Amino acid sequence: MSLIGKDEKEKIIEKFARHVSSGKVEFFKNASTEFVVGKREGAYLFDIDGTKLIDCHSNGGVFNLGHRNKEVIEAVKEAMVELDIGNQHPISEHRALAAEKLAEISPGSINRVVFGVSGGEAIDTAIKIARAHTKRAGIISAEGGYHGHTGFALPAGDPKYSEPFKPLAPGYSKVPFGDTEALAKAVDENTAAVLFETIPATLGIVIPPDDYFKEVRRITTERGALMIIDEVQTGLGRCGDYWGINTYNVVPDIIVSGKGLSGGIYPITAVLYKDELNEFLHQNPFIHISTFGGAEIGCYAAIKVVEILRREGFLEHIREIASIFKNGFKELSSAHKDVVVEVRQVGMMMGIKMINEMCAPLISFFGFKHGIFTVFANNDTSVSQILPPLIINSNEASLILEALDGCLLDLEKALA
Ligand SMILES: Cc1ncc(COP(=O)(O)O)c(C=O)c1O
Incomplete structure (x- = not known):
């Protein structure tokens, strides 16, 4: 018996608004991002409707070892x-x-x-x-x-x-x-x-x-x-x-x-x-x-x-993936220099600072289209937090960088 998807998405949202948080539902509706977490596995989160996203938030590190390790x-x-x-x-x-x-x-x-x-x-x-x-x-x-x-x-x-x-x-x-x-x-x-x-x-x-x-x-x-x-x-x-x-x-x-x-x-x-x-x-x-x-x-x-x-190799793995991001961020910064102010990174603690406070919420929004779940820094919404699980492989790191490239392109268009 599956615990996921017993109700249709609309019904879940309605029930959540009625019994858990009407404010959250209103917020997400206004932002056109009604994401309901369904299946989750490793680096991936799935919307209840099946849309697959790489988790680039990891709930602030809760999912350092991936989902359902x-x-x-x-x-x-x-x-x-x-x-x-x-x-x-x-x-x-x-x-x-x-x-x-x-x-x-x-x-x-x-x-x-x-x-x-x-x-x-x-x-x-x-x-x-x-x-x-x-x-x-x-x-x-x-x-x-x-x-x-x-x-x-x-x-x-x-x-x-x-x-x-x-x-x-x-x-x-x-x-x-x-x-x-x-x-x-x-x-x-x-x-x-x-x-x-x-x-x-x-x-x-x-x-x-x-x-x-x-x-x-x-x-x-x-x-x-x-x-x-x-x-x-x-x-x-x-x-x-x-x-x-x-x-x-x-x-x-x-x-x-x-x-x-x-x-x-x-x-x-x-x-x-x-x-x-x-x-x-x-x-x-x-x-x-x-x-x-x-x-x-x-x-x-x-x-x-x-x-x-x-375990032997675990911290080394993190440092290797971090260096893939470091190189990728360099390319993203120069390809999108009109919107990216700086990239902040120690290991896989990563953030992209952009030109104004609308930017990171927009990146979160575009992320759904490009296959990543990202969250903005609440006390400085010009920064997107990039915190994928530490267990991602080099291919997944590249996918995240590609998705960010797409998000930044969309951001440039939206701001133009
Ligand atoms: C740096 C930091 N400290 C403390 C907390 C509080 O943790 P909790 O939500 O488990 O109470 C958080 C939660 O996001 C956090 O990011």
């Missing part, structure tokens, strides 16, 4: 034979195993893990750890960054997502991303932590100056603040290394992981923190609770994800 499915199936969600009060063999694997791929003394269900929850937890450890309140983040929509994560992001929900948790301030001087002015004796994505995705895949994170490390260490790095999108291979921050040779105090840790199959997120920060949670082991966080079945998805990430 067979190995992750097998791991979760096996876990389901003996395990369930578990209970997060007692000692758990399976959470211990998953945490050990994550510690093995983490830099410096980052050795300890608090599991969660969502990325926002994990950011909340990282901020709790920072505030409790430093006994300070201040959280400094990037203007236009994004860390999730939960309580402590929300004020660290763009105000357009938080204004209607005031009053927000106090103690937050923002600096322009990549600006060392502004950061040096902002961090003081009240700063608990500086919180940045390695490459802010929602801000438009912004690549910081080469020495930026070294300076962030220096300033935070000097002033007794912690450095929290949000690797929800940039982690687990996306940038060509285990963590995006590794590519800058800097060890933060806390790394937050999400999305891809699920293998696209079972939600699980993790806050990874240094041994030196353990005192508070050691003294207060029951102060932070997440019923489903680190569900034991999910631990097996995470263990499999880490195993695949460490």
Whole structure:
């Protein structure tokens, strides 16, 4: 029995509008893109009507290993034979195993893990750890960054997502991303932590100056603040290394992981923190609770994800595909120099910056015609995010580049 396509597309849309989100349906109708995800496999998504698209969004990295990765499915199936969600009060063999694997791929003394269900929850937890450890309140983040929509994560992001929900948790301030001087002015004796994505995705895949994170490390260490790095999108291979921050040779105090840790199959997120920060949670082991966080079945998805990430040739594959894109982007930039401002890329964390804020939504629209699913950066809609699954082959990379060429041609015509 198939679960996909029991209803006709129109009926699904109607039902979704009635019971889930009338606003989304109105938005997509206005944009003439009523995409209903049907079958999904590897790098591909199919509309319920059968239209085949290469997924160039990967849900921000959830599908780093492709859709319905067979190995992750097998791991979760096996876990389901003996395990369930578990209970997060007692000692758990399976959470211990998953945490050990994550510690093995983490830099410096980052050795300890608090599991969660969502990325926002994990950011909340990282901020709790920072505030409790430093006994300070201040959280400094990037203007236009994004860390999730939960309580402590929300004020660290763009105000357009938080204004209607005031009053927000106090103690937050923002600096322009990549600006060392502004950061040096902002961090003081009240700063608990500086919180940045390695490459802010929602801000438009912004690549910081080469020495930026070294300076962030220096300033935070000097002033007794912690450095929290949000690797929800940039982690687990996306940038060509285990963590995006590794590519800058800097060890933060806390790394937050999400999305891809699920293998696209079972939600699980993790806050990874240094041994030196353990005192508070050691003294207060029951102060932070997440019923489903680190569900034991999910631990097996995470263990499999880490195993695949460490497999010989996996990171090399990402770097090879990244270099195909690098060359292709050069050609696209010169062929479409009237609309492309720059290409931003670290590994397979990629974005195309164009001349105005209509461009990336139009690229998403044209993508349906050219066979790719792309999403624009919400806090800078002149940037198309290009985040295909890490497991695509060279042929699929070429197909994406061809499709982008077609989209950019259409964009030029539309703007003419
Ligand atoms: C960089 C970053 N941090 C945190 C989050 C929040 O994750 P979640 O939606 O799982 O709460 C996201 C989600 O898109 C993200 O992109």
